[in-house]
Amino acid sequence: MREADVSITRWNGRFVNYYSPDGAxxxxxxxxxxxxxxxxxxxxxxxxxxxxxxxKK
Structure with a gap:
């Protein structure tokens, strides 16, 4: 989570998915x-x- 460069919040904030180059x-x-x-x-x-x-960005 600390190394995540993007996160996606779902279900009105109940779930948060954190993504980094190494995993999720x-x-x-x-x-x-x-x-x-x-x-x-x-x-x-x-x-x-x-x-x-x-x-790419």
């Missing part, structure tokens, strides 16, 4: 816990495209 963390803000985490090798095609766009 999905946080449940209501229960104050990490729902899941991914290494960059586990990114799906949508996240890979988002990362490519961010790196």
């Amino acid at each position: 963390v999905f946080v449940d803000t209501e229960n104050e816990n990490i729902r899941t985490a991914f290494r960059k090798e586990e990114f799906d095609e949508r996240v890979k495209k988002m990362r490519e766009m961010l790196e």
Whole structure:
């Protein structure tokens, strides 16, 4: 989360997804816990495209 260069807030703020070049963390803000985490090798095609766009800027 500290190294994230983009975050996406969902469900009226209940969930926040943090993305960095090295991975992602999905946080449940209501229960104050990490729902899941991914290494960059586990990114799906949508996240890979988002990362490519961010790196071009």
